[in-house]
Amino acid sequence: MPSLTRKAETFSALVLEVFQLNGLLLQAGDRLSAPAGLTSARWQVLGVIDHGPATVAAVARTMGLARQSVQQTADALAKEGFVEYVDNPHHQRAKCVSLTAAGRRALRKVEQAHAAWADRLGASIAPALLAAAVEGVREARLRLEKDLGVEARPHEG
Amino acid sequence: MPSLTRKAETFSALVLEVFQLNGLLLQAGDRLSAPAGLTSARWQVLGVIDHGPATVAAVARTMGLARQSVQQTADALAKEGFVEYVDNPHHQRAKCVSLTAAGRRALRKVEQAHAAWADRLGASIAPALLAAAVEGVREARLRLEKDLGVEARPHEG
DNA sequence: GAGCATTTGACAGGAACCTGTCATAATGAC
């Protein structure tokens, strides 16, 4: 690499750590949700609409993903019976994604496993260090969002 | 969610932050490497073999990815002329991936942009906070690796 | 050296994200 400053090196170290942790978290999420017949991505969508039915576009905005990514996940969930599209009084075309009984059952199951997992991991790290990690990563995220410009989130094509 | 403990809530907050930061970092990486005709994934492979030619399997181990993921990226890089497969004296079948002149040129270009970017971002965060973030995320990664078991990295199928 | 396990690249297929394009529904300017 072309001589990085000390700050640049520390930031790069954070990048590498975040990449690796992200991969492990996805792996852990898949493991938590697999017994319920779900994956990380599908579980997260169910979690969003647990607060109430929402359109695909609204879910995408909540999750910070592209609209079409969530569309694909929602279609898959519908095909497998975890969600259903219900009429939206506010929009003729944009139906709402709603949990089915099976979806709610699966979600509850994953949430129980998730609670135990998060407690186990959260308790394994010194509270001050864990809090500092959250704060530091949030700060980095905010700076990066600003650095990337207002177009930080995926938008329409 | 089913009543999470305080530690579990903090850990979950870290998870959400890491997911979001990861997405933004990929976006930033793509933006840095696009002017050189690369993407985040391809740039990273070039970075590994900049230290010297290596087999696809060796690159995968270095990056912590599945062998076949890197195989695909390397094949794409070869097709576009950024790398070439050269004979490996130690193995008849497993050729080494080696930078071409064009690959080296592209890599240098991205590295310059990356250095400026990392310095800008690294300097925008209080040094103590940045260091704490690195330490906290690393700790979380290590705990999670242990929690997931020895099978933490992708392995052969 | 013969035989078996491991490593490797090739090939196939799937999951989850992305972008772009299109027609339709909603919204806002006038």
Added chain:
DNA sequence: GTCATTATGACAGGTTCCTGTCAAATGCTC
């Protein structure tokens, strides 16, 4: 009310990761 703009879902296609399977090359045991 009309018309341009925006939001939305459907559809198509691409990238990057994954897994599984196979044959060839290597390495290890004996």
